[in-house]
Amino acid sequence: MSLLRCEAVAKSFGGLQALAGVQFEVGAGEIVGLIGPNGAGKSTLVNTITGVHRPEHGSITFDGHEVTRLAPERITRLGVARTFQIPQPFHTLSVLENVMVGVAFGARGASLERAAREAAELLEFVGLADKAHHEPQALTIIELRRLELARALGSGARLLLLDEIHAGLTPKELEEARELLQRLRARGVTILMVEHLMQIIMAVCERIVVLEFGRKIAEGTPAEVAADPEVIRAYLGTRRAGGARAAGA
Amino acid sequence: MGLDAASLLQVLVWGLVVGSIYVLLATGLTLIFGVMKLVNFAHGELMMWGAFLTILIAQSTGVNPYVAMIGSTAAVGLLGVAIERLGFRPLRGTAKINEIFLSIALILVLQNALARFFVPYFRENAQIRTPYATEYFSLGLVNLRYDFVILLAVAWAITFGLWFVLFHTAPGRDVRATSQNRAAALLMGIDVRRIDMLCFGIGSALAALAGSLYGVVNPFSPYAGTIPAIKAFAVIILGGLGSVPGAVLGGLLYGVVESFGTFFLGGSWRDAIAFVLLIVVLMVRPQGIFREGA
């Protein structure tokens, strides 16, 4: 039974077709990777699923609910949560209060007291317990990503959309991040992760969806996708273009 | 007044004159907003300082008021630099609303200091008297005051001059870069604090010039600047904060709409018309006509 189902989802900005009929499913308990060259529409897809953007066509269902045109907070309360590519903490709230927002207003709608308790537990889970009363400004970029993760988990997510949470990590940090993903999975959370780092995608994802120019060009296990001629073309193509830019700069 | 072509043309000319003053005010405000993301509500008080200093210089030296404007504009520009250094710079990084608070404090200081010096001489209202005050051009249907022509020429020469500097010189490029992305500009080695100071100074100088021109066509008091400055603020919101083309277009539009609105609906609607226009535009385009930083 699929938890998330996107059917023919289309979204454009002005003349730019960011998503041109994307179709895929995520099953309960899966870890699915969403990859593609820059500008393929990955972030737009995340924004569309979470209700930040409204698609012009197609439908998105989550756990049997039609969520295509729901407001973002309604979708969150059904159990979809996300992190942002550039962490955006609530800067006048403490680290603990940041997580409390998710717990208090997400799927569980907890009272403040319960939200504080659960938020503290979540901070412990992501390894930020000792920073609970700091301001977000005092956190490093990695800690901010973990804060976002805790806030997203706090909102009672059954489906977690992670937008490039591994960019710029050192090998040791990557190892910690992988371990955190495994623990997330043990909690029964389904994950759709946007990622540029093939290394981590290959290691943790069971299935990968590849986007290019707003279309799905491939889907399958890591091994299948890695061998797919379309994917190789798309990636080599961009790599070449990237190389040319670098040489020209 | 009847609805004949001559009076409509007269209303249009007045709209253009008032609009050109708004353009100068708004361009200064938007220049400052672009790089510093702040609005100095005391802009109108700097405007009146400009007008009074022009009178002071013209009377004490006997030069033509249009020449005296050079001195008053420069002096208020320097005052602006001082205000940026001592006032707004320490507030960077604190709540945005603090800048409005400081502007209000500056309004109190500048307005009353001005009143303290000038009210004994001028009682309620002053006006800048030029040698051409009673001379007119005939332009077929309408008679055009010489001063209107000079005012339009000065305002637009300065506006286009600024435009040229912004879009065709190295310092102008630095200003635009800072306006678009402060962090990136800093990384590229642009001294953004110097840009702040420069823009605040130029913006203040433009206010002084606008005030001096305002004083040629209107009687004024130390308190006369507040409303035009707020309208200039509405203009840059209308045009899109930080956008120079937006300020120019918005200022002209505003002047003309206000002039016709007052003509057709009567004086008590004057301020409200402008805001109805602003609200309608923002309902349709929440970011203004031009987007921020354009």
Next chain:
Amino acid sequence: MSRAAAARVRRRRTLPVALAMLVAGGVVAALVREQFVLQVLTYVFIFAIYAQSWNIAAHSGQFSLGHATFLGLGAYASVLLAGRLGLPAAVAMFVGPLLPALAGLAIARLCLRLREWYFGMVTFGFTAIVQVLVVEPFGGLTNRWDGLDAAPLWAGGRAIETIAILNYLTALALMVGSYLLAARLMNSKSGLALAAIHDNEVVAAVSGVNVRTHRLMAMTLSGYVAGVAGALNSHTLTRHISPGIFGIEDSIWPLLYTIAGGLRIPEGPILGTLVVRVFWEWALRALGGFESLVVIGLALAVIVTTFPQGLYVLAARAAGWAGPRLARRAR
């Protein structure tokens, strides 16, 4: 560990602060016999209510530059209800402000997509529009620019001194009430939502916060509280209401008082109104004329550039009981 963390979020107690304010205000009333001092303090209490209403809207990131709309509409509605329908002023004072509450709701609805400067300018514009509406289409009801006399809140053959004390005590009680309201709101679950919206609307929404409802709620409540302040002011201190109330000045006061005291802190507007107003009155009398206003302006500029977080945080730091929470709020 987690329990300790949870305990520290439990909010500061507000009831003792409220009681302390009531007692202090009562003691002053018992000791001070000078009419002028009582009058200034009554003004402080009324405008602290008004500033608190602005603070409530500001807590959700809705920085209004046109709060005089609500102050004025509350005053007009109450004065008209008392004058035309013969409602007792004490009742009209709480019914009339339903009009500015509605105005707050309507303006917030229109401004839902606007933020920061755009929001501020539109709220400012509404004040100018409401002024014209009050004078022109409703001129018959409002007596145009001349305005209306307001029924007194306390009357009936009492001595002037007694009325002054009663006005003072009423204003004090309502100020403490508005403080409790704001403090409870800011420390509640809704307060957390408002703070999240203040910081980032998109992230608040994807965290499950209903941004729209909370923004509307904050402005509606703010409009109501501002309206009560306006009504109270016209039934006690000014005893008259005119369209001049929809001017720039009355929109500036709450901002000035709140920021001087401490933005988004329930004690901020009270401390700010008290300090700024008392200093203002002192300067006017001690220095007089234009000089006094120049000095006041300079003092305000010094306050904001040296203590941008406001006097309450400064005082709390000095007394050693400011948590990091306070400092964050006021940023």
